[in-house]
Amino acid sequence: MSTVRFLKARDIAPWLEELSRDFTVLAPAQHGSSIVFREFDPARGIELSQLSTTPAKRALLPPCETLFEYETTKTLEPPYKTSIELKPTLPEGKSVVFGARPCDARAMQIFDRVYNGDQVKDPYYTARRDNATIVTLACSEQEEACFCDRVGGSPVDATGSDILLTPLKAGYVAEALTPKGEKLLKSTSFMKAEGLRQEALNSRNRILEQVPERSSFLDMERNLLSLFGDLGFWDKTAEACLSCGACTYLCPTCYCFNITDETRGESGRRIRTWDNCMSSQFTLEGSGHNPRPSKAHRMRNRIGHKFSYYPQLHDKTLACVGCGRCVSNCPVSFDIRNAVACAIQQAGAIQEQAHD
Ligand code: SF4
Numbered sequence: 001m002s003t004v005r006f007l008k009a010r011d012i013a014p015w016l017e018e019l020s021r022d023f024t025v026l027a028p029a030q031h032g033s034s035i036v037f038r039e040f041d042p043a044r045g046i047e048l049s050q051l052s053t054t055p056a057k058r059a060l061l062p063p064c065e066t067l068f069e070y071e072t073t074k075t076l077e078p079p080y081k082t083s084i085e086l087k088p089t090l091p092e093g094k095s096v097v098f099g100a101r102p103c104d105a106r107a108m109q110i111f112d113r114v115y116n117g118d119q120v121k122d123p124y125y126t127a128r129r130d131n132a133t134i135v136t137l138a139c140s141e142q143e144e145a146c147f148c149d150r151v152g153g154s155p156v157d158a159t160g161s162d163i164l165l166t167p168l169k170a171g172y173v174a175e176a177l178t179p180k181g182e183k184l185l186k187s188t189s190f191m192k193a194e195g196l197r198q199e200a201l202n203s204r205n206r207i208l209e210q211v212p213e214r215s216s217f218l219d220m221e222r223n224l225l226s227l228f229g230d231l232g233f234w235d236k237t238a239e240a241c242l243s244c245g246a247c248t249y250l251c252p253t254c255y256c257f258n259i260t261d262e263t264r265g266e267s268g269r270r271i272r273t274w275d276n277c278m279s280s281q282f283t284l285e286g287s288g289h290n291p292r293p294s295k296a297h298r299m300r301n302r303i304g305h306k307f308s309y310y311p312q313l314h315d316k317t318l319a320c321v322g323c324g325r326c327v328s329n330c331p332v333s334f335d336i337r338n339a340v341a342c343a344i345q346q347a348g349a350i351q352e353q354a355h356d
Pocket residue numbers: 240241242243244245246247248278329330331332333334
């Protein structure tokens with residue numbers, strides 16, 4: 001049976017300080033009006049009162065990372081050959097992501113299928129993933145924009161977590177779910193708490209009871225595919241969109257990237273940066289052709305990818321964890337829940353017409 005410990009609220013910061021000696025510790029902290037995952041700093045503190053504005057994905061896929069550095073040497077005489085020396089820059093060191101929410105931890109498993117799959121393994125991602133321990137905080141309630149329950153998760157879901165923290169009065173019950181999690185619970189910051197296992201379970205059940213009954217967004221593949229050719233539907237859906245990309249940068253499951261070489265003189269580096277499928281330059285080819293030339297095409301791709309293409313490739317798992325960040329932070333209040341609900345309705349109407 002897994003280890004269960006209790007952590008008093010006032011002992012969180014000392015524990016994170018202790019962890020910071022051996023790990024890079026990322027935790028949500030207030031930054032202006034936002035809550036963002038940053039390296040833990042006792043002076044800055046942590047902010048656990050609500051879902052962070054940015055997701056924890058930067059722990060596994062940083063917004064910008066150097067894949068390797070290079071140095072070129074040219075011979076000055078015929079045949080003027082250029083040789084290149086590559087210096088790999090694989091990430092090193094262990095990390096702890098503290099205070100991820102169940103949706104964030106679940107999202108990491110969506111990344112795993114892409115970057116650490118059976119056939120393709122991204123060495124940079126897998127190095128970070130293998131060395132990361134995820135400490136998840138179960139949510140006490142769903143915020144207004146949250147819909148994890150409609151996409152296969154829940155406010156107390158432990159998927160993808162190494163430790164699950166359940167908030168009780170005065171502190172947190174910490175349950176280890178993996179060997180990595182077990183190791184972290186050996187700290188003297190924790191108190192013994194086997195007797196609290198049931199209390200934590202009861203608390204989580206009470207939270208689950210508050211989740212409203214509402215329609216699921218699972219099994220959307222066919223609905224969306226039947227709308228693929230209906231560009232009018234996507235035009236209407238994307239009408240107000242500004243193509244700003246906030247929704248994809250803040251999404252814990254968006255994983256597209258760009259590769260760029262930065263060269264100065266004889267040396268340089270190859271970098272990988274997050275890409276953004278809502279931008280007008282996404283998939284723009286060198287020839288000038290763009291297979292997704294309009295907002296409608298890009299919106300179809302974003303929603304289609306999360307609710308249709310990804311689930312088709314990955315055992316029906318949706319590439320949306322219902323965190324609601326894209327809903328809360330869109331400057332024109334685009335709500336992906338409404339778009340998906342409209343798609344279900346529209347697809348239903350098409351099917352009815354076909355039967356008539
Ligand atoms: S955040 Fe809103 S406006 Fe910006 S790209 Fe996404 S849907 Fe469009």
